[in-house]
Amino acid sequence: MITDDFSVLVNKRDSVNDWLERFGVRFGVYKHGVFNEQLFPFDSIPRVISKDDWSYLEPGLKQRVRALNMFLYDIYHDKNIVKDGVIPEEFVYSSKGYMPECEGISPILNVYSHISGIDLVEGKDNKWYVLEDNLRIPSGASYPMIARTITRKVSPDTFAQNSILDNRNYPDLLREMMEQSSVDNGLCVIFTPGRYNSAYFEHSYLAEKTGATLAYPGELFVENNLVYYAGANSNEKQRVGCIYRRVSDEYMDPMAFEASSLLGVPHLFESYKAGNVAVVNAFGNGVADDKGIYYFVPKMVEYYLHEKPILQNAPTYLPFYKEDFDFVMSNLNRLVIKDVSEAGGYGVVFGSELSDEKLEELRKLIIDEPRRWIAQEVIDFKDMQIIENGEMVWRKADLRAFVVSGKDTKVWASGLTRFSRNPTSFVVNSSQGGGFKDTWVEY
Amino acid sequence: MTKKYILSANEANRLYWLGRYEERVYVALHLLRKCYDKMIDGQQSDYYHFWEKFNVENIYASNEEFEYGMLYDENNINSIAFSQRRAMDNAMELRNDITSETLSYIEMSIAKIKELKGNKETNITTLQPITDWALAFFGSAHQRIENNMVLSTIFAGRIVEYLDAMIRFDYPIERLRFALEGLNDYTDKIPGLTDNDALLNAKALLDNNMPGDAVIDADTKNKLMFNVNRIICA
Numbered sequence: 001m002i003t004d005d006f007s008v009l010v011n012k013r014d015s016v017n018d019w020l021e022r023f024g025v026r027f028g029v030y031k032h033g034v035f036n037e038q039l040f041p042f043d044s045i046p047r048v049i050s051k052d053d054w055s056y057l058e059p060g061l062k063q064r065v066r067a068l069n070m071f072l073y074d075i076y077h078d079k080n081i082v083k084d085g086v087i088p089e090e091f092v093y094s095s096k097g098y099m100p101e102c103e104g105i106s107p108i109l110n111v112y113s114h115i116s117g118i119d120l121v122e123g124k125d126n127k128w129y130v131l132e133d134n135l136r137i138p139s140g141a142s143y144p145m146i147a148r149t150i151t152r153k154v155s156p157d158t159f160a161q162n163s164i165l166d167n168r169n170y171p172d173l174l175r176e177m178m179e180q181s182s183v184d185n186g187l188c189v190i191f192t193p194g195r196y197n198s199a200y201f202e203h204s205y206l207a208e209k210t211g212a213t214l215a216y217p218g219e220l221f222v223e224n225n226l227v228y229y230a231g232a233n234s235n236e237k238q239r240v241g242c243i244y245r246r247v248s249d250e251y252m253d254p255m256a257f258e259a260s261s262l263l264g265v266p267h268l269f270e271s272y273k274a275g276n277v278a279v280v281n282a283f284g285n286g287v288a289d290d291k292g293i294y295y296f297v298p299k300m301v302e303y304y305l306h307e308k309p310i311l312q313n314a315p316t317y318l319p320f321y322k323e324d325f326d327f328v329m330s331n332l333n334r335l336v337i338k339d340v341s342e343a344g345g346y347g348v349v350f351g352s353e354l355s356d357e358k359l360e361e362l363r364k365l366i367i368d369e370p371r372r373w374i375a376q377e378v379i380d381f382k383d384m385q386i387i388e389n390g391e392m393v394w395r396k397a398d399l400r401a402f403v404v405s406g407k408d409t410k411v412w413a414s415g416l417t418r419f420s421r422n423p424t425s426f427v428v429n430s431s432q433g434g435g436f437k438d439t440w441v442e443y
Numbered sequence: 444m445t446k447k448y449i450l451s452a453n454e455a456n457r458l459y460w461l462g463r464y465e466e467r468v469y470v471a472l473h474l475l476r477k478c479y480d481k482m483i484d485g486q487q488s489d490y491y492h493f494w495e496k497f498n499v500e501n502i503y504a505s506n507e508e509f510e511y512g513m514l515y516d517e518n519n520i521n522s523i524a525f526s527q528r529r530a531m532d533n534a535m536e537l538r539n540d541i542t543s544e545t546l547s548y549i550e551m552s553i554a555k556i557k558e559l560k561g562n563k564e565t566n567i568t569t570l571q572p573i574t575d576w577a578l579a580f581f582g583s584a585h586q587r588i589e590n591n592m593v594l595s596t597i598f599a600g601r602i603v604e605y606l607d608a609m610i611r612f613d614y615p616i617e618r619l620r621f622a623l624e625g626l627n628d629y630t631d632k633i634p635g636l637t638d639n640d641a642l643l644n645a646k647a648l649l650d651n652n653m654p655g656d657a658v659i660d661a662d663t664k665n666k667l668m669f670n671v672n673r674i675i676c677a
Contacts, residue, residue, distance in 0.1 A: 021554065022547045024535065179444055187445050195536055207539035211444045214539045219451045231449035232677070233635045238449055 002048050002162045002442050009044040010387060012154050016044055019150040025143065028198040035196050041435030042147055043386040047399065047417040051442045057120075057128060057401065058411045060310030063301055065116045065403040068133060068288050070304040072112035075287060076102045086303050087296045090320070090371060095293065096341055097136075097286020099249065101256060105273050105283075108181050109407060112282040114244075115174070116403040117416075120311075121381035129314040129379055131398065133297065135289040136281060137246055140416035141402050142202040144438045145170050145209075148414070151438065165441045167414030170402070171209035177406035178212060178242045181278035186241025187229055189215040193247050193263050203246050212244065222267040227277045242278040243268075249283050291340035291374050292318065315377040319370035328366065328375040332359055335375040336426075337366070348427065350378065378426075386419055386435070396420045398428050399439060415439040450592050452677075455636055457533040458540065458593060459677035462600025464530035465549070469577040470608045471523055475513055476567055482506055496611045497521050507565075514570065515560040523573065524556050541597070542587045548580040595629040596636065599675050602626040606671045610664055619667075620649050630674065641673040 009016075020042055027040040049057065074081050075092055082089045092098055117138025119131045148167050152159050178188040190212045192203040207214035219230055220240060228237040245252060251261040256269035271277050287293065295316050298309040317324040317335070328335065332351045339347030351359065366373050383394035397419035402412040417437040418428040428434040450458070478493045493513075502519065503509040515524045527549070534541065534549045552573050559569055581601065588594040606622050623645060630637040648667050652659055659667065 022550055023543050024538075024546060024550045175444055182445070185445055187447055204536070204538035205543065208543060212539075213447045216451075216453060216536075219453065229447070229449070230451055231635075232452040232455040236449045236635070238447060241445070 006045045008155050013044040015154050016150050026201050043437050045385050046438040046440045049441045054441050061401050061403050061411045062409045063310050067300040067304050069112050071300045072288050086299050091292050095287045095290040097290050099284040102284035107282040108278040111405050112285050114280040114405050118401045121398045124380045130311050133289045135285040139199040141170050142205045143436050144414050147438045163443050165413040165443050170412050173404040175210045177404050180406035182241030186239040188242040189213045191215045191243050191245040217263040220265045222271050225271050225274050227271050244280040291338050314379050317375040319366050319373055338374050396426050413441040455677040458596035459600040459675050461533035462597040463604040464526045466601040466604035467526040472574050510565045527552050540593045545583040548576040552576045591632045595632040599629040610667050616652050636677050638673050638676050641670045645670040
């Protein structure tokens with residue numbers, strides 16, 4: 001049982017925020033080219049997921065991620081899903097995330113998406129809808145994890161009196177996955193671009209809690225096709241078996257991808273290709289978290305697993321298809337339109353908020369490049385209570401669930417609940433000023 | 444999970460300077476308390492003597508400016524705020540090495556300095572938490588850091604900084620000798636980062652300057668500073 005009386009947590013929110021500040025729980029934001037670190041606003045009223053809902057979400061998330069991993073393997077090998085006409089090839093090979101360099105490469109354990117962040121919302125119809133699959137570098141798990149650590153200290157009775165699954169095991173899930181993936185029992189490292197990355201707190205905190213080494217640009221090198229961590233003295237080095245990278249594909253190896261990258265590890269891709277190091281998440285995942293591919297995920301579940309999809313997408317239309325195109329053109333003023341090449345809440349427009357002139361501009365863009373856009377029904381998702389300036393108010397919130405895949409696929413019994421601080425906005429991204437809540441799962 | 448048994452160059456550098464800057468905060472507060480005490484009964488220009496020890500030009504026009512500047516002026520490389528910020532710059536990149544709990548003492552100091560600076564508070568007793576948290580930082584490091592190389596590099600930095608200050612402020616030789624012996628406990632664990640010649644030179648300079656309560660002459664002082672600051676190559 002979980003009560004809905006959160007008054008103790010509400011009353012102690014200043015204390016919780018003091019502890020968050022003490023532990024340096026920050027989020028970096030670039031605005032007008034200037035980097036600023038700010039505390040990630042935490043709201044102490046949790047999202048509660050009932051036992052019943054979790055018994056629906058957990059297998060649904062596992063199923064979805066298993067299918068996505070099978071899709072990635074298929075796309076970079078036999079391409080049966082394309083050959084069988086389930087997904088048009090235009091959606092695969094024109095995707096910005098598709099990397100021809102990955103053709104024929106089998107990652108360790110055949111897993112591509114080791115850490116998957118699946119964004120969901122709960123509609124006012126009490127149904128959960130998947131909004132996005134984040135399979136490249138999903139971030140955010142550390143925030144509810146440290147918030148839980150702190151709220152348990154600040155209000156122990158709350159946790160003694162409620163049946164809440166402990167979420168502080170996320171580092172254990174990561175550690176187990178990294179150990180399983182590590183080649184020749186080498187060092188497991190979290191590869192960070194450095195402190196000016198928006199999620200740097202998370203990189204360093206996860207390194208601390210998993211026991212992995214936090215590696216910075218310049219600290220990894222390849223010799224004889226093996227990856228090493230460089231010691232302070234020129235003769236010191238230690239073999240690396242697994243790299244949990246927090247750097248995008250294109251910057252990971254200047255010899256294979258973006259030649260101007262100063263962050264990358266020269267020749268890393270060759271070592272990865274030879275199976276000498278695991279890269280977590282694998283290269284080339286962007287093709288599966290493309291907003292256009294999202295439409296096909298329920299079909300992937302049926303195709304690869306021969307199961308009915310448990311989780312449902314938000315009703316989505318692909319202007320690429322004639323029938324959907326016509327529908328979108330006729331209903332543009334009430335749909336959400338998303339640019340598939342954007343992320344982080346950018347490239348999302350609500351037709352209802354556009355002037356006639358802007359609607360026409362958008363219409364032209366869709367006509368010119370139908371593959372670049374998807375349209376969705378506006379999900380009337382449940383508002384959540386937050387405290388803003390001492391007042392209890394209602395705001396839009398989503399849930400990012402985390403699924404960790406090594407030898408097995410496991411769902412973390414928690415998640416990052418992000419909320420909009422703007423009363424009229426559906427955009428909850430932290431990069432756009434949103435805050436976060438802990439996510440309680442009832443047992 | 445396979446343990447890391449080496450330090451990277453960047454990591455060693457940050458650990459060493461973390462130890463130095465955090466100790467610099469602690470020592471500077473200690474010396475400032477003494478200096479402010481002297482200023483109570485002394486002349487307007489008494490704080491000049493403090494500056495002389497750092498071999499830098501005085502940039503303040505009055506006792507009041509000096510008091511404020513030594514605490515909060517981030518452009519003054521000898522101020523508390525400057526040293527604390529540099530300690531923070533290093534510490535935040537070492538969270539996984541030093542633990543969040545150890546890092547939190549520096550986070551709290553940064554927040555406190557910001558608050559006091561905002562209030563233009565120059566009564567040095569209000570900075571007592573900074574001193575307490577510096578000690579708590581080292582205590583927490585000692586208790587929580589399991590990697591001997593990590594711990595030794597921080598504490599080697601701490602002792603080098605302490606020695607540097609003691610030489611500048613003419614502490615008795617016996618105190619220096621004692622600190623240098625303590626440094627040995629840490630350099631033994633980080634041989635790859637230790638310049639043994641510099642260590643032996645520093646010891647020889649102290650051994651040649653008996654008895655223990657002697658004040659070191661200027662030439663020896665310069666040589667000692669030179670060697671002490673080269674013992675750790677990070």
